[in-house]
Amino acid sequence: MTDVEDGRDDPLAVEALSPVRLEPGSVALVGGGPGAFDLLTVRGLALLRQADVVVVDRLGPAGLVELLGAGVEVIGVGKTPGGRSMRQADIERVLVEQAHAGKRVVRLKGGDPFVLGRGGEEVLACRAAGVPVQVVPGVTSSIAGPAAADVPVTHRGAAVALHVVNAHGDLGPADLAALRDPGTTTVLMMGVEWLPRLVSQVLLNGIDPATPVAVVQSATTPQQRAVRGTIGTIERVVADEGIGFPSVIVVGRTAAEGFLSPPEPAGEIHGSGREALPDGAPRPVPAHDGAPVLIGCAHGTRSRAGRDVIRAILTRVQHQLGSTAVREAYVDVQDPDVATVVDAVAARSADDRRTRPENAPDAVVVPLLLSTGYHVAWDIAHAVEGHAALAAPPLGPDPRLADVMAERLEECGLGEHDAVVMAVAGTRDRAGQEMAARMRELLAARLGRPVALGFVAAAEPSVGAAVAALREQDPGRRVVVASYLLVPGYFQRVLADAGADLVAEPLGDHPLIADIVAERFASAVGA
Incomplete structure (x- = not known):
């Protein structure tokens, strides 16, 4: 496959469709697509046929390298969750060294090089070393993965925006805002390993637990599997079905079961996911049902393990109280800050104050702090000031x-x-x-x-x-x-x-x- 054939006699030959060249001493970053061989672009295939060296990830159409000629050197760089993999700096060093040796180098990446693929870093490394580099866009799994499972990421009248996020660890304010927006489809990449953490954070930030969710594993390959549920059920669904890496998580209206089924005569959008809770399963409370909201306010930490503990405690409280909405908040380091959460709860409560007992609070801030001090006396006290909200004492001594x-x-x-x-x-x-x-x-x-x-x-x-x-x-x-x-x-x-x-x-x-x-x-x- 290293020789470029003359495709002029066949109008559909790769070389006739894409005359692009890979010169000695240069690098091509090729987006390999989501996994299926035939979702590699024609331009990507044309460059791959010219390569002397292919540096390949585990994701994408990595099996294509088995079809290369015997003289093509293949360098695997891993990127396996929880396993050994080559550091990004070492990958960049390999690209530069191979190009400086006069080789024609293809960096075959999963999906698209610039969609959570660190392709920009590799371009910068090559250019800093004086290595000519070209980029070939790829079919990103953030769109192809959902599509392969009949989940359109946009759909007229249902989803008019797409939000793609790297779901390692915590979600940011913009990610939570996208999840709250019914007109936005959110695609969480590389997040199935962190699903319990993500679900906990999402629920504690008031996202509707009935929001539909689809998880697609090994999209576009013969091993593809897809499951559906809601934010409130998907963790259990994924565990029961044994869904693992690599997967994309799709959240929004279009992820509902049967969304693309023929509409009923009324023409309404169906499949909100509210019917997806199994019989007898505890249903998480909605964002606000008129009762006071419990806002658990911790200090905040850069430790992922520490954030997990806070959310685990609040999830226990949620299960214990049943019908009470529980939210997370912090006074330092991480979002959302306590004043913002109190303000948001107060805004949602304005319409239902008429139906509640007089002097009933909108929210109670419970400090997840062990004693009083500046954060209790100032941050929390000022957050509830001017609102129908109360501040409870700290946890200790007890x-x-x-x-x-x-x-x-x-x-x-x-x-x-x-x-x-x-x-x-x-x-x-x-x-x-x-x-x-x-x-x-x-x-x-x-x-x-x-x-x-x-x-x-x-x-x-x-x-x-x-x-x-x-x-x-x-x-x-x-x-x-x-x-x-x-x-x-x-x-x-x-x-x-x-x-x-x-x-x-x-x-x-x-x-x-x-x-x-x-x-x-x-x-x-x-x-």
Whole structure:
């Protein structure tokens, strides 16, 4: 396949349709399409037939390389989720080195090089090294994947906009806005591995759980499979059907089962997905049903594991309260901020205040914080100010938190004779420090032994100083740190350097914490 044949006698020959050339010492970034061989463009095939070296991803029509001539060098660069793969910088180095060696290089990529394909980085690397490079667009799986399963990403009267997002980790404000817009189809790429996290975030941000969802695995290939459900059911559907990577997730009206079926005489759009909940399955609450909304407000963290914990706690609370809408909010680091969520809930509540008891709040903000301080006294207080909203007390001190800490200490290997330091995040607020001291007393009573107190920041003594003081008292005794932190993150990592023999995990996702959150909410609304 490396020789370019003269196709002038056949008007449909590849070379007659695409006379493009791949010169020695140059690179072509070729979008290989979603997987099926015959969805590679004619231009892409013409360049592939001229290549001396093909650098190929695992996605796209990678099997095409088996049809190349014996003299073509094939370099695989992996990109397997959870597995080993070549770093992006190394891929770029390979392209440049092969071109500098005088080779005709094709970089065969899945989908389109510029749609979440990092093709722009490869173009820049080649040009920075003086390597001529051309780009061949490909059929992107963000459109072809849904289409292969009869899901149009736009449709007159139903979907007039398309939003494509890399679904690794959290969704951003623009992504959530697209999901809220009934006229937008949202395609989540590379997100099936993170589906539980995505569903949790979406529901806690008020997206209608009845919104239709389709998931298409291995689109356009003989292995293609597709399932449908709603935001409220798709996690279970995907797990039950064993859907895995590679998949595209499509959210919106056109993802409903039977959307392209012949319309009924009334001509209405069908398949909203509301009928897709299995019998007996718990239905997540709608965005707002007139009752007060519980807004769980955490500090915010750059730790993905920490964000997962917050959402797991709030999901527990949602299941426990049943008919109460639960939203997430933060005071720092991540979105949505608490003031924005309170404002949004208040705006949705304006129309139904007539039907609710007098003085009933629109929302109750429950701080997912362990003591009072600046964030409670300022951020949350100012967020509810001027609205029919209430702020509940923080989670601590509470004997149930001592129970959770005792459980975490047992899990990390606390011994009968070990000394214990309770590590607190810290605050300059005197009331917050006193709350930490009361929590230390509760933990000491729960463990039946003295407990020292140390702060990670903003107050004294530091955790390191508290550990050192206990060592000085009894050099042969082990010192164990009880982490009075809600989620893993930077502060938890700091504790590893405090000099203790063992450090327990943070409180984390625990049923007792969900109980406290639900109780704070119920007390605020007078339930």
